[in-house]
Amino acid sequence: MASMALLMTACKQQGETMGIRLENLDQTAVPQNDFYQFACGGWMQNNPLPGEYSRFGSFDKLGLTNLEQVNGLIQELGSKTYEKGTVEQKISDLYSLAMDTARRDAEGFEPVKATLGEIEAISDRAQLSEVLGRAMDFGIWGMYVEADALNSSMNILNECQAGFALGEKEYYIDDDEHTTAIREAYRKHIARMFELFGYENPAERAETVMRMETRLAKAAKNNVELRDPIANYNKMTVDELQQLVPQVDWKVYFDAMSIEPGVLSVGQIAHLQEAGKMLADEPIDDLKTLFAWQVIDGAAPYLSTDIYMANFDFYGRVLSGKEEPSPLWKRAVGIVNGTLGEAVGQMYVKKYFPEENKQRMLALVKNLQAALGDRIRGTEWMSDETKAKAIEKLEAFTIKIGYPDKWRDYTDLNIDKADSYYANLQRSAKFEQAYSLSFLNKPVDKEKWYMTPQTVNAYYNPSSNEICFPAGILQYPFFDMNADDAFNYGAIGVVIGHEMTHGFDDQGCQFDKDGNMLNWWTDEDRARFRERTKVMEEAFNRIEVAPGVHANGAFTLGENIADHGGLQVSYLAFTKNEAAKPENERLKEREGFTPAQRFFLAYANVWAGNIRPEEILQRTKSDPHSLGRWRVNGALPQINAWYEAWNVTEESPLFIPEDQRVKIW
Numbered sequence: 001m002a003s004m005a006l007l008m009t010a011c012k013q014q015g016e017t018m019g020i021r022l023e024n025l026d027q028t029a030v031p032q033n034d035f036y037q038f039a040c041g042g043w044m045q046n047n048p049l050p051g052e053y054s055r056f057g058s059f060d061k062l063g064l065t066n067l068e069q070v071n072g073l074i075q076e077l078g079s080k081t082y083e084k085g086t087v088e089q090k091i092s093d094l095y096s097l098a099m100d101t102a103r104r105d106a107e108g109f110e111p112v113k114a115t116l117g118e119i120e121a122i123s124d125r126a127q128l129s130e131v132l133g134r135a136m137d138f139g140i141w142g143m144y145v146e147a148d149a150l151n152s153s154m155n156i157l158n159e160c161q162a163g164f165a166l167g168e169k170e171y172y173i174d175d176d177e178h179t180t181a182i183r184e185a186y187r188k189h190i191a192r193m194f195e196l197f198g199y200e201n202p203a204e205r206a207e208t209v210m211r212m213e214t215r216l217a218k219a220a221k222n223n224v225e226l227r228d229p230i231a232n233y234n235k236m237t238v239d240e241l242q243q244l245v246p247q248v249d250w251k252v253y254f255d256a257m258s259i260e261p262g263v264l265s266v267g268q269i270a271h272l273q274e275a276g277k278m279l280a281d282e283p284i285d286d287l288k289t290l291f292a293w294q295v296i297d298g299a300a301p302y303l304s305t306d307i308y309m310a311n312f313d314f315y316g317r318v319l320s321g322k323e324e325p326s327p328l329w330k331r332a333v334g335i336v337n338g339t340l341g342e343a344v345g346q347m348y349v350k351k352y353f354p355e356e357n358k359q360r361m362l363a364l365v366k367n368l369q370a371a372l373g374d375r376i377r378g379t380e381w382m383s384d385e386t387k388a389k390a391i392e393k394l395e396a397f398t399i400k401i402g403y404p405d406k407w408r409d410y411t412d413l414n415i416d417k418a419d420s421y422y423a424n425l426q427r428s429a430k431f432e433q434a435y436s437l438s439f440l441n442k443p444v445d446k447e448k449w450y451m452t453p454q455t456v457n458a459y460y461n462p463s464s465n466e467i468c469f470p471a472g473i474l475q476y477p478f479f480d481m482n483a484d485d486a487f488n489y490g491a492i493g494v495v496i497g498h499e500m501t502h503g504f505d506d507q508g509c510q511f512d513k514d515g516n517m518l519n520w521w522t523d524e525d526r527a528r529f530r531e532r533t534k535v536m537e538e539a540f541n542r543i544e545v546a547p548g549v550h551a552n553g554a555f556t557l558g559e560n561i562a563d564h565g566g567l568q569v570s571y572l573a574f575t576k577n578e579a580a581k582p583e584n585e586r587l588k589e590r591e592g593f594t595p596a597q598r599f600f601l602a603y604a605n606v607w608a609g610n611i612r613p614e615e616i617l618q619r620t621k622s623d624p625h626s627l628g629r630w631r632v633n634g635a636l637p638q639i640n641a642w643y644e645a646w647n648v649t650e651e652s653p654l655f656i657p658e659d660q661r662v663k664i665w
Contacts, residue, residue: 019483020591020598024605032652035642036632039604049610051323052330054316055619057609057628058477063456066348066472070454071333073347087343090415091336097421098332104421105304109197111422112299116197119291128279128287129249133256136429138294139163140216140275143257145436147444147463149233149265152515155439156235157264161220161271163290164213165297168621172217178617182319186210189314193296196307208289212282219274223624224554226268229462229510229517234266241266245276259437301331302422321614337452339428342408345453345471349403353453353471358402360481361474364488365399365467368496371573372565375665376504381528389512389520393503396513398446398466402474403453458495460502462511467499477605486595489574490602494566497573501565501665505558506533529664536560536662539638543630546616551626551634559625563635565665567603571641574599596645604632638662 026041049056074095082089097103115137122131132139140163148156164172171182190209194202226232238261242250254261266272279287300311309325316322325331337344376382376390413431415424439445446464451457454472461468469492473479479492502508509529512518521529540553540560553560578595593601607628611619619627626634636642637654638661648655 018480019487020593020601020605022591024608025601031646032648033654034633035600035604035636035646035654036607036629039601039632040608043605043608044610047608047610049612052326054320054322054615055609055611057611058606059456060609062473062475062477065475066454066456067330067333069352070337070344070348071329073344073351074333074336085411087340087410090410090413091340091343093417094339094415094424095332095336097415097417097424098335099328100421101305101328104302105306107420108304109299109307111303111420112197112295115295115299115426116292119288119295122284122288125279125284129252130256132248133253135291136426136433137298138291140278140290141272145440147515148235149229149463149511149517150235152463152511153444155442155444157259157261157440159264159266159268159272161216161268163216163275163294164220165294166213166217169217169220169222170621172214183210185314185318189310189318190293192310193300193307194293196310197296199292205289205293208286209293212278212286212290215278216271216275219271221268221271223622224552227507227555227558227624229507232267233517234269235263236266237263244269245272247276247280257437259440262441299422302425319614319618321612335425337454339425340410340413341452341454342404342449343410345403346407348454349471353402353474357471357474357479357481361401361469361479361492362399364493365401365469365496367573367577368493368500368569369394369397371576372497372500372569372665375569375572379665381532381663382525383522386521386525390504393465393513393520394500396465397500397503398464400449400466400468402469402471404447404449406447458499460499460508461515462503462508463515465503465511465513465515467496467503469496469499477602477608484590484595484598485574485577486590486598487602489570489577490599491606493570493573494563494603495606496566497569498562498566500569501562502558504565504665505561507558532662532664533557533561535660536564536638536664539656539662540626540630540634543626543634545620545627545630546613549617549620551630552620556624556626560635561664563626563631564638564662567635567639568665571599571639594645596641600636600642600645604636607631 022042023046024043025039026037026045029038029041031038043058047056047061053060074091077088077092078095080088080092082092118131119138122128142160142162144158144160145155146158148154166172166182166186171179171186174180187206187210190206191202194205199205221232236244238250238254241264242248244266297311300307302308312322312325316325373391373394376387376394379387382390412434414427419427444464446466449468449470450461451459451468451470452472453470455470456472458467458469458473460466473495474492477491478495480487503511509521510517510519512520519526537553537557540551540556543551545551574595588595590598609628611627616627619625625631633654637648637656640658640661642648643655
């Protein structure tokens with residue numbers, strides 16, 4: 001972020017006022033007919049899609065600003081020498097390793113040979129339990145530590161499905177033209193990569209990988225099924241796990257991980273059972289081929305240029321439609337952010353996040369919290385009994401803004417320039433795993449953050465009932481210290497309301513004020529809630545995102561509920577705040593728009609962006625958020641205040657009769 005003084009200067013030079021920027025609009029469009037085009041058309045024209053992006057929007061533009069800021073901080077470190085073991089040494093040396101393509105080109109795939117050799121050395125099934133327990137780079141299920149859904153104050157080991165690189169099971173089973181083409185391109189990509197790594201019979205190996213990944217994918221849950229927290233929580237002892245999946249020696253497996261979980265939650269039982277059967281009935285050489293592919297696939301972005309580009313050709317060009325890879329410096333900053341994120345974040349907030357921003361945000365959050373309370377109390381469909389529980393949960397929110405009060409310790413992370421880039425990243429992965437496992441069977445650390453301060457995003461965590469807004473997002477177009485309330489409530493206010501509403505969406509509503517997965521609803525209220533969310537689901541199912549391709553209303557339901565709630569709650573908070581002002585100020589037009597109109601323009605500008613056709617199809621399968629256009633044109637027609645602000649009538653193609661609009665929070 002530029003300093004506020006520089007930002008104000010830049011705006012004055014361009015003849016702009018703070019907040020709504022007229023050049024972002026397309027005033028040739030009719031707002032009642034296509035509000036997204038009206039509000040964002042200018043931005044889309046002025047920000048053409050760069051070759052390295054599959055989607056470039058307001059989030060991405062701010063993210064680029066943050067990358068440039070972090071890059072500047074790292075460059076400052078690079079001009080000095082630091083004592084071994086300091087965070088400054090680790091940051092600057094890791095960045096230097098990431099930038100050294102000449103060294104990686106000379107090494108080729110040499111850094112990966114040791115790991116591939118360990119896989120090749122597997123000679124019988126008896127070794128598999130121990131090998132998989134030690135593995136960092138391959139496997140057919142995952143293990144991680146987080147709060148126990150039924151006892152949110154304690155951490156527990158969780159298992160999850162894995163083992164198929166395309167991520168979504170639909171890529172392996174759908175037979176439409178686009179998905180079939182993706183599958184065939186993936187098959188060719190696997191063969192090409194095996195060839196680059198010197199393997200014989202690469203085409204045969206690709207067929208083996210496709211067959212085994214397809215087997216795992218067919219047994220996996222789809223993204224809609226994964227949204228059910230109750231169905232994906234199956235707590236059991238290790239002995240019960242042994243009975244469930246007897247093909248694995250789980251004591252050996254956990255010994256190799258150096259843990260004694262006692263109990264754990266198996267996320268997707270059918271997938272884990274199928275994975276166990278694979279270990280017992282697939283030829284050992286085929287299992288080794290799958291594991292080798294997983295290592296190759298994971299290592300490719302961090303090796304020689306030819307390997308990197310082969311990897312980009314599929315994941316970047318084919319899958320997402322990108323024209324070129326990101327510049328090396330961006331990739332390097334991304335790695336440093338991902339590896340030493342809070343150490344970088346500490347430098348970031350010191351330079352770029354004024355204390356007054358945090359105080360303004362705290363006031364906004366307080367106002368939004370009060371407004372959500374008012375809307376809950378005013379719901380006609382919910383009983384007083386359930387309302388009381390909802391208010392208890394709302395008042396119990398933990399609020400995190402800007403940066404953590406306690407910074408993470410990176411003492412045990414060893415970054416050594418004498419070793420390869422890949423070797424350092426492997427050590428970093430082991431460091432992360434050890435950090436995660438260090439919380440196993442211990443009380444949940446309520447001060448822990450799940451995003452770094454420089455991240456352009458926000459989150460709600462149901463297990464801790466907390467909302468978090470990192471410093472990185474508290475900038476234009478989300479937040480502007482010099483803008484009016486209409487702008488800030490329409491932008492960051494809706495983001496705040498969005499995260500709060502996640503506590504009451506179709507997933508979050510299944511957790512109580514303490515973060516436990518516990519039903520606090522009456523049966524009648526739950527049924528009425530489902531009726532109303534079904535209206536939202538069906539509304540988005542009707543949206544055609546590409547010719548013949550519709551949005552997935554069930555998959556995106558939680559995010560759509562949160563957008564809807566965020567708009568309703570923030571608009572109420574805004575009007576209450578405006579009502580406290582003198583009449584002439586409250587009704588004052590700026591940039592030719594009323595305060596209510598500026599509110600909705602600010603909201604829409606958050607989702608301005610351009611996107612490639614390939615990325616539309618990919619995100620429709622993989623992203624629980626609706627596409628930016630439909631977070632505007634799909635969300636706003638459900639909001640009564642939008643109709644009033646913009647005089648939207650029945651003639652509008654976006655018009656929805658009031659009795660058919662979503663009415664939840």
